[in-house]
Amino acid sequence: MVDGALRRVLARAEGGKTLNVTEVELLLAARGEDLARLTVAASRVRDAAMASAGRPGTVTYSPKVFIPVTRLCRDRCHYCTFATVPHRLSAPYLSMDEIVAIAREGAERGCTEALFTLGDRPEDRWDVARIWLDEHGYADTLSYVRAAAIRVLEETGLLPHLNPGVLSWSELTRLKPVAPSMGMMLETTARRLWSDRGGPHFGSPDKDPEVRLRVLEDAGRVSVPFTTGILVGIGETLEERAESILAIRRISREYGHVQEVIVQNFLAKPRTAMDRSTEVEFEEYRATIAVTRIVLGPGVSLQAPPNLSDPESLPELLAAGIDDWGGISAVTVDHVNPERPWPKIELLRRAAQAADLNLAPRLTAHPKYVRDAMSGSGRWIDPRLHNHIRALCDSATFLADPAAHPVGLPWQDPDGGLSEHGRVDLHSTIDTEGRTTDRRGDFDQIFGGWSEVADRAQHTAAGPTTTSDFAAAFRAAERDPAGLTDEQYLTLMTAEGRSLDAVASLADDLRKSAVGEDVTYVVNRNINFTNVCYVGCRFCAFAQRRTDDDAYTLSLDQIADRVREASALGATEVCMQGGIDPNLSSSDYADIIRTAKQAAPGMHIHAFSPMEIATASAKANVPVRDWLMQMKDAGLDTIPGTAAEILDDDVRWVLTKGKLPASEWIRIVETAHELGIRSSSTMMYGHVDNPGHWVGHLRTLRDLQDRTGGFTEFVPLPFVHLNAPIYLAGLARPGPTMRDNRAVHAVARIMLHGRIHHIQTSWVKLGIEGTRVMLRSGANDLGGTLMEETISRMAGSEHGSNKTVSELAEIADGIGRPTRQRTTDYRTDAVALSQAAG
Ligand code: SF4
Known part of the structure; x- marks a missing residue:
């Protein structure tokens, strides 16, 4: 047998x-x-x-x-x-x-x-x-x-x-x-x-x-x-x-x-x-x-x-x-x-x-990884090691060259991290000519094996059921919006039809009492200084290999030019983020900030996601706290609370592959807040997640806010699916539904009541009508004019990448609400605005 x-x-x-x-x-x-x-x-x-x-x-x-x-x-x-x-x-x-x-x-x-x-x-x-x-x-x-x-x-x-x-x-x-x-x-x-x-x-x-x-x-x-x-x-x-x-x-x-x-x-x-x-x-x-x-x-x-x-x-x-x-x-x-x-x-x-x-003798890394490094990629082997490897490897087999003799070589950053490279026009041409292809050159490898991910994606997307009674949860929310159990918040988060209307209406009332009728916005510019990245986030359509047609890196001069242009157009903030390019040197991040500050001394510098902070501080081998202090000294004002996606590792490992764990995100943001560097908070939803994750995520942000008070706003970011690899692989939903969007904005307003006063809605991702719906469901802020936006546009968003102040005003006007310009930290008085404008 x-x-x-x-x-x-x-x-x-x-x-x-x-x-x-x-x-x-x-x-x-x-x-x-x-x-x-x-x-x-x-x-x-x-x-x-x-x-x-x-x-x-x-x-x-x-x-x-x-x-x-x-x-x-x-x-x-x-x-x-x-x-x-x-x-x-x-x-x-x-x-x-x-x-x-x-x-x-x-x-x-x-x-x-x-x-x-x-x-x-x-x-x-x-x-x-x-x-x-x-x-x-x-x-x-x-x-x-x-x-x-x-x-x-x-x-x-x-x-x-x-x-x-x-x-x-x-x-x-x-x-x-x-x-x-x-x-x-x-x-x-x-x-x-x-x-x-x-x-x-x-x-x-x-x-x-x-x-x-x-x-x-x-x-x-x-x-x-x-x-x-x-x-x-x-x-x-x-x-x-x-x-x-x-x-x-x-x-x-x-x-x-x-x-x-x-x-x-x-x-x-x-x-x-x-x-x-x-x-x-x-x-x-x-x-x-x-x-x-x-x-x-x-x-x-x-x-x-x-x-x-x-x-x-x-x-x-x-x-x-x-x-x-x-x-x-x-x-x-x-x-x-x-x-x-x-x-x-x-x-x-x-x-x-x-x-x-x-x-035959080989090197410590096997040929496939050595070959990748010798092609100039920093995905597997850090560029600071490439010269050491080049000196010892056989260029045909990528095994050890038996004739080579090791000699000490400097261990240093490669040249040319922040030098002009590739499609530096992409920020504007993405609106007219678009991307060259819908996927990066190493699409088949960079995201790992999809079949191993598929089961987990199904598991994370399966939503929890709630047994809590809607009427009771809703009454509790009316009495004490911030005092519900997670089970009750989940009931509100999964509401539909009239129940959802009631949740949105309650959120709208809370918005009114917390921040009034004004719809705020900031005049800002996004500067994504590079899209070269090998982290392999499975939702990301922005990142490219260095050798891809749509890859680019800006030089410091180009960053300075864009900051000056933004300042001339009345911007009070530049938001600067980029891919995790291993070719960037330890000093590049401080240089970016100094360059921007020199170009426009009054400009508010809102820069570097927790993922960038994690990797850049590791590269510099300094504790996150010290690294942030260095950036603050260079002129960093606040940080974007991006790279949060969903703060649940089960979802993160399906969605992002290589991004920092949730605990690291929390640690970095908390450290920044302790140093007086405030941040936004975000959540990207509608992919392989479920409403239980949204409630958990909001709970995490709320607890962190209770400890530090450092969040300026919460920004729900609907997943843009069209060019997103995980969607192309058939594992993610095509973004959230309008029901989901309303529920997330409204429950965020309710759950964060008394703690985070500003709920932002993203016109880039939702378009004009969608944005208006969110403004009636608890949101009070339109974010920025942006002047350019490449990340969502590369993912397939069709809502443009630039809005003038009057276009933003039109959005609010359409629902009978006034608009008001603000600074990054939500001051709206004339003195603050003129100071921020430099
Ligand atoms: S989301 Fe950021 S870290 Fe992840 S692949 Fe895209 S650019 Fe890289």
């Missing part, structure tokens, strides 16, 4: 079918003839992997030095001999000189990779680590790793590969500029091995599989070429092992960042808590390698550490499907397995030749 089932699954594997967890589990048990069939199928996939990597018939390895930055760790994995206690070490960390000396020796002896391996956040457990970091001026271990990576790049030319353990989205963003690749073993998804007393990961906070899966996903969101893997035989069942392999497959397909997967066999080492545990037999190990190879397919490199198996078994590992030996060192020992020496390269070569394969 089982044999029959196994044979059927084997046939499916041989036919390249997608396997489920039961099938993978069955294959893991293959032995004898079945295992032989399995490895034949796996070696076919291996050959396809080598061909698709541009190195047909070639097995690779990375010549490296191993730098054990610290052997202290806050975890206590029961099989580990790497982590130790302070009294066994002469110092908690290798010194900077020791690190550079190891790397220098590696450079002299033909290595190209500096592998930084270390314990996870030792300062959280060991005082000596914290004291050492303090004495040496580092906030934490990761700051030290970052600094050391830069020293290695500048003094030796070796390419860092960082293995610092669990990292957050922000930490990955901060480390990406100093390393072409990073890694963290998933090990296993079996949570019981972490949560149950006696399990190998019990007592190790960083070994919670949920945490490690989140790191794997975050690395994909931040587009870091990433190495991961499974540890085979630490007590997991075959089903759990199958689940681990499938988890890696899912994440790898969604983001395309998993460059190699290590299938590592557990070794029961003396003097560990697991010294009596049983190691997997070689047959089982081979089956695991073969199954992993088949499940992952040809897009990912597969590795088995050659020093953890007997030398004579290396050909069998190749036959089971591996195409890479990982890092090999002729200089340093494997500090994680010091008792297992690296094999000589000659031995690996002979093993490859026995299988009719070649052996």
Whole structure:
């Protein structure tokens, strides 16, 4: 029975079918003839992997030095001999000189990779680590790793590969500029091995599989070429092992960042808590390698550490499907397995030749990512590393050039971040000539695998039902608009027909009592200084590759010209935001502000979304607070509360792929408010979200406003779908309905009553009639004249990108309301306005 089932699954594997967890589990048990069939199928996939990597018939390895930055760790994995206690070490960390000396020796002896391996956040457990970091001026271990990576790049030319353990989205963003690749073993998804007393990961906070899966996903969101893997035989069942392999497959397909997967066999080492545990037999190990190879397919490199198996078994590992030996060192020992020496390269070569394969050195990042970087893209590898890579790579294969010798090179911003480039006329021609194509050049890859996203999109879009009674909720809102439960707000948010009319009417009354009849607007200009961006937000039709026909970047002179033009036309504010272009330098953001202030000293500078703040501060390696202070000193007045989309990570990860997590958005905006930098607040809705998310989002904004009082207004932004990738992929709704728009504006007015006084409505997205409806449903502000608007226009909005003051007045006039000009912070008196106009 089982044999029959196994044979059927084997046939499916041989036919390249997608396997489920039961099938993978069955294959893991293959032995004898079945295992032989399995490895034949796996070696076919291996050959396809080598061909698709541009190195047909070639097995690779990375010549490296191993730098054990610290052997202290806050975890206590029961099989580990790497982590130790302070009294066994002469110092908690290798010194900077020791690190550079190891790397220098590696450079002299033909290595190209500096592998930084270390314990996870030792300062959280060991005082000596914290004291050492303090004495040496580092906030934490990761700051030290970052600094050391830069020293290695500048003094030796070796390419860092960082293995610092669990990292957050922000930490990955901060480390990406100093390393072409990073890694963290998933090990296993079996949570019981972490949560149950006696399990190998019990007592190790960083070994919670949920945490490690989140790191794997975050690395994909931040587009870091990433190495991961499974540890085979630490007590997991075959089903759990199958689940681990499938988890890696899912994440790898969604983001395309998993460059190699290590299938590592557990070794029961003396003097560990697991010294009596049983190691997997070689047959089982081979089956695991073969199954992993088949499940992952040809897009990912597969590795088995050659020093953890007997030398004579290396050909069998190749036959089971591996195409890479990982890092090999002729200089340093494997500090994680010091008792297992690296094999000589000659031995690996002979093993490859026995299988009719070649052996070649590679760089720490695999060819597909190196090729991308050498084409000038900063998507996978930060431009500050491109010269280091160019010096070491073979320009035909994008593997290591065996004739190259690493030398230290400056680690610095590339030239030409803010120089004129591409369609700088797009801001005006978008209204007449339009975009060149409806999609960016890397449309098929930049947003990740759509099929992996589809299920989650369905899940997030499914709305909650409310059991709360409308009449009761409405009466409560009349009595105390800000005092409802979320369930009651949801009832109002989902109201239809007459009920919705009543909600809108209540919102209109509240608007009247809060801010009167005036419909306000600001005379401003949008300046989107670049649309080059590789974040891959799935709703965004604005961002382009640097080489795309519709890509552009403005020079500082062009920014200054546009600010002067705006000032001459009476603008009191410029709103400046751009794509997340890795070619921008750390100083560009302050330069943009200074340039604008010099061009029009009185102009209010409203600039940089929380996403820009997150990435620019990470690039500059300064805390967000310090970075914002620098911008404030340069002349920044307020920030747009954009990049919020929906402040719920389930929705964000479907909608945006790489954008900052909700918690980071909140942290950045809160920090800005604490520094006296006020902001707007926004919500983009009508895509893969549901009314429950809108209520949750408003609740988050409201709580933040209670803490800081820093929001000037709330701006509901209806999703513009026409050119939005997630809509083109068939996963998003075609924007909100008019019902949704009314409900969102009205409930925002009700829910934010007494806290955020101004509700803005977007004429760019809603058109004249739609805007009038919103002004009768709780909104009181029209936003800006804009003078130019490229983001919604690239997404397909047909409501223009510029309105004169009299056109704005006409909108309000149509519903019998007066208009009044305001400043960015809603002052309408003549003195404030003339001051703001400079
Ligand atoms: S929304 Fe912003 S961060 Fe996201 S892809 Fe577009 S330009 Fe880049």
